[in-house]
Amino acid sequence: MGFREYRVGSILFGVALSTSMMITLYMPSLDISGVSSTATALEKQLTYGKINAFDYGDLFLHGTDKPIKVILKKNPATGAVMDEVAAYVFKPGTSFPSGLKHDNILGDDVQALSVSLGKMNKATEAKGGVFLVSTKVTNGVETPYIEFATATRGWGVDATLKAASETILAGSGKTMFIREGCWWCHTLLPEETHDWQSFGRPPMLGDFNGESPTTFGSDRKAPDLLHVGSRNSSKEWMMLHFFNPRLVQPHSIMPRYDYLWGGKDAKGNVIDLNKWDVEFNAYRDGERVYPPEVPDYADDSEIRYLIDFVLNLK
Amino acid sequence: MIKYMLAKEKDIPGGTAALFFSFSAIMWFIIGTGLGSFNAAKLAFPDWFTHSYALQFGHMRQVHVMAVIFGWITGAFAASAMYVVPALGNTKLWSEKLGVWNCMMWNVGMAVGLSSLWFGMTSGREYSDFIWPIDLYIAFVMVTPLFVNIFMSIVTRRTQGIYTTNWFFAASFFMLIIVFLIGNIPEFFHLTGLNEAYMTWWFAHNVLGLLITPVAAAITYYIVPKVTGNPLYSHRVGHLHFWSIVVFYSTPAAHHLMSSPLPEWLKSFASVEGVLILVPAVAYVCNILLTMQGRWSMFVENIEIKYTITGVLLAIPLNMQGGFQQTRAINWYVHGTGWIVAHAHLALLGFSTFAEAAAVYYGIQTLTRRKLYSLSLANFHFWMLLIGFSLYWVSMTIAGLIQGAGKIYEVPYMDVVIAEHPYMIVRWLGGTLVFIGNWVWLYNMYMTVKAGEKLSVGVQPQDVAYAR
Structure with a gap:
């Protein structure tokens, strides 16, 4: 190299780059990792399970290996009627979210409560189990924690699934949301400075612990969806909108997701998309009074996952 | 290509790798x-x-984004x-x-x-969409050999000093490896x-700030003095540019997430x-x-300078936007709107693409020692690129301002x-012009070589550009 300046320059370059990374990576990571989970973060972890993007177990993002969210109106153990509660069922073998596996995800208080009151550390992936998000109030401060209901209340996986009044496959749905690129247009981040009226409360610092990927989205070409389930809770509307957004919103530029129906409707009949198109075009051109019927989706179709995910965004 | 992959080092003519890379880049x-044009049509x-x-x-x-960033x-x-470093x-x-x-x-x-x-294998993270095995492949199989080759060519140079272009x-390329390895930690270790x-966003910001902008600038540091015959105005200002890139450009990653709940000190910093x-x-910009x-006069008369200086002039609005749109005062208005999409295309399709096109035009001519096949086609390509880009940029900027207004006045989203x-529609037209122009470019470059x-x-290509 020859010149002393080049040696000095290389050292300075290293110092500058390391300092930059120290400030922009190490320091923020300390700050962010020290944040305690909110109840939202716990619900998200238990709903979405392990990461929702590329993984060995799910190479092409079909939404496998995910927990099942259920709404319970009666106690699975006793059968007694109780207040509505959301439970998260991990069938044996279902991967746990990072918060259940690592001690440093949930935040100190939440972690401690989840272990002491929630018996979280008794859960194993091999046996699975049922989880709840519970809250403890100390001196007027609410601290959420994860409760392993199989240990604390004796709720088994099968009994809970049987007692469920509603089954929500939002974990698989989030995988669909990522794979289908919904987040290229729909953000999941109402902005702090405005958006409160249109799209609801912006997320808080602790809302993301354990979630991956977070898919905030950056290029909003469509409404924010973080609280969409609170604005519109109609499964019927979602079904029409996903099949062909122009059915319910003539000016929408959203793509059709009719291929997520998977070729067969709920009764197992083959869906003829081309025939549907001809009829829809006739309707659009004023030659038919009503648009063609949108086929009901099958219970294990990808569109079901996606609709469950969207409606679960409260 | 296969022939040269198996040949002995001494049997491979100088510039082969640069030529292969030039044509691959044009194809990507x-x-x-x-893909961009098709996507725009779908919108x-x-x-x-x-x-x-x-x-x-x-x-x-994401295929469009990744094809242009890492392919082109x-x-x-x-x-x-691969041709500038040996030349310098x-x-x-x-x-x-x-x-x-x-x-x-x-x-x-x-x-x-x-x-x-x-086909759906994605990490779900913008700009680092590739799944982590591909990320590792890019870092170790694509970028590391490139860095080693370039670095060693600089080490084994036969001149005394190292010119500005080569610092960059x-x-x-070194920083790109670091950025790939550090920026994808969330995927390697499930953060x-x-x-x-x-x-x-640390990854995304640094790919743009530590790779694309500085290397595009490095290219213009070479092309402009080389083709005009003027020496670089100031090496000292070049130093200022280089060091302030390393110190300032590597730090503002969080400004991409100004409205998210990140720590406030981080956003302010x-x-x-x-x-x-x-x-x-x-x-x-002043230096160039x-x-x-x-x-x-060469800005009008010489095709390489026309491209390079157009790129440099586009860097002016680019940096003015970039410097100010991320402040809280402006970001709340334009965040997440088409304005940002326009800005991203100003950086990639405006500034850096014009600089690189100049380098590829110049490289293919000097490496093959052949005059450009058709100056008219090159000018046609230039105007297709510039008009296409301008349509895109203006239309998306306006669309972004409309979105911003709609956002703060809480207009129903459908409106x-x-x-x-x-x-x-204008965006699609603009993108399509660029696409068509590129086919002409490929033809022109192929015919130049043939x-x-x-x-x-x-004789340098610029000396005979107008000789008939």
Whole structure:
């Protein structure tokens, strides 16, 4: 190299780059990792399970290996009627979210409560189990924690699934949301400075612990969806909108997701998309009074996952 | 190509790797802009090509982004570095064979990466959409050999000093490896939550700030003095540019997430550092434009200078936007709107693409020692690129301002979509012009290599640009 300046320059370059990374990576990571989970973060972890993007177990993002969210109106153990509660069922073998596996995800208080009151550390992936998000109030401060209901209340996986009044496959749905690129247009981040009226409360610092990927989205070409389930809770509307957004919103530029129906409707009949198109075009051109019927989706179709995910965004 | 991959180092003519990289980059540019045009058409006419998993917007958007960033832009960087570095060092490329292999593995990597992305294998993180095995492949099989080759060519140079361009080449390819390895930690080690979200943007910001902008600038530092014959206006200002890039440009990642719940100190810090990006930006633009003193006629007459200086002039609005749009005062209005999309295209399709196109035009002529096949086609390509880009940029900026207004006045979202529709059509037209122009470019470059007039010894392409 020859010149002393080049040696000095290389050292300075290293110092500058390391300092930059120290400030922009190490320091923020300390700050962010020290944040305690909110109840939202716990619900998200238990709903979405392990990461929702590329993984060995799910190479092409079909939404496998995910927990099942259920709404319970009666106690699975006793059968007694109780207040509505959301439970998260991990069938044996279902991967746990990072918060259940690592001690440093949930935040100190939440972690401690989840272990002491929630018996979280008794859960194993091999046996699975049922989880709840519970809250403890100390001196007027609410601290959420994860409760392993199989240990604390004796709720088994099968009994809970049987007692469920509603089954929500939002974990698989989030995988669909990522794979289908919904987040290229729909953000999941109402902005702090405005958006409160249109799209609801912006997320808080602790809302993301354990979630991956977070898919905030950056290029909003469509409404924010973080609280969409609170604005519109109609499964019927979602079904029409996903099949062909122009059915319910003539000016929408959203793509059709009719291929997520998977070729067969709920009764197992083959869906003829081309025939549907001809009829829809006739309707659009004023030659038919009503648009063609949108086929009901099958219970294990990808569109079901996606609709469950969207409606679960409260 | 296969022939040279198996040949002995001494049997490979100098410049082979750079030529291969040039043509691969142009092909990826055609693929990338073709996808871009198709995507834009889908936004303007959503019922175009329906029922198909593969042709859905959400599966294609990231393929477009990755094809242009890592196929075209980074590929063109590799092409430029592989002939500029030896030229500046008065030497040969350290290993021409490594360069040819690098090009082959580059194209294989891009083909595999883009297809996997297209068929739904994604990490769900913007700009680092590739799944982590592909990320590792890019870092170790694509970028590391490139860095080693360039760095060793600089080390084995036969000149005394190292010219400005080469500082940037050496530093940027090195930093790209670091950025890939650090920025993808969330995927390697399953980092979650806000750490993951923040590091996604740390990666994205640094790919733009430590690779694309500085290397594009490095190219212009070479082309402008070389073609005009003027010496660089100031090496000292070049120093200022280089060091302020390293210090300021590597820090403002959090300004991409100004409205997210990141720690406030981080957002404020990023915002201030973001304004300081103007230091390298102003230093750079002044340096290049002052180098043009007395040679401004070449801006009209010479095709390489026309491209380069257009790129540099586009860097002015680029940096003014970039420096200020990320401050809280402006970001709340434009965040997440088409304005940002326009800004991203100003950086990639405006500034850096014009600089790289110049380098590829110049490189192919000097490496093959042939005159450009058709100056008219080159001018046609220039205007297709410039008009296409301008249509895109203006329409998306206006669309972004409409969205911003709709956002703060809480207009029902549907009305914003309706208002944006004409601009979506213009965006598609602009992108399509660029796409068509690129086919012409490929033809022109192919014919230059095959049938361009031979340059006699001691003559540079710019000397005979108008000789008939």
